[in-house]
Amino acid sequence: MKALETYAASFPDAAKDIRMNLRAVLSDSTLAPRARWLVALTSAHVLADDALRDAILSDGAEVLDDAARDDAQAACALMAMNNVYYRFRHMVGKAEYERLPARLRMTRLAAPKTSKAEFELASLAASAITGCEQCVRAHEHSVVELGLSMEQVHDAVRIAAVLHAARASRRLAPVAAS
Numbered sequence: 001m002k003a004l005e006t007y008a009a010s011f012p013d014a015a016k017d018i019r020m021n022l023r024a025v026l027s028d029s030t031l032a033p034r035a036r037w038l039v040a041l042t043s044a045h046v047l048a049d050d051a052l053r054d055a056i057l058s059d060g061a062e063v064l065d066d067a068a069r070d071d072a073q074a075a076c077a078l079m080a081m082n083n084v085y086y087r088f089r090h091m092v093g094k095a096e097y098e099r100l101p102a103r104l105r106m107t108r109l110a111a112p113k114t115s116k117a118e119f120e121l122a123s124l125a126a127s128a129i130t131g132c133e134q135c136v137r138a139h140e141h142s143v144v145e146l147g148l149s150m151e152q153v154h155d156a157v158r159i160a161a162v163l164h165a166a167r168a169s170r171r172l173a174p175v176a177a178s
Contacts (some may be wrong), residue, residue, distance in 0.1 A: 003058035015169035021162045029155045033063040042122040043163040045076035060096035078140035087132040117146040125160035
């Protein structure tokens, strides 16, 4: 994980835990390697962090095939739309909105280029980062229905959480001595 280590080298000492967690969540996981790196790549796209994305593409190159790279972009794009739409419906809480059809195209959810379970995990990670409760619940339910364990769901969200913290850590300036 040389590229991610280089990425994390700029973290101030206050973010040492994040530096350590970055390595841990991507090396010690119940997720299959492609699913793990797909979740990471999707998270980097959602976070709009080009340096993090490039580090993940470099370090995950062995398992991030064309299908995984394409699905990471598709999950990012679809969740950018769905997370806003469904978060609005949830936050407003009016039954009238719940009865209206979304009329938003999202056929890629049904026909991903990787597996349905991997795409749902990527969508779960994106939804966790953006904070859409309804989408998180829906994707968690789908993943479990598709046969993944709670530990695997947990690992996907841990990856998203650590990458979110890594992006924030990279933006921190070292504390100057007074």
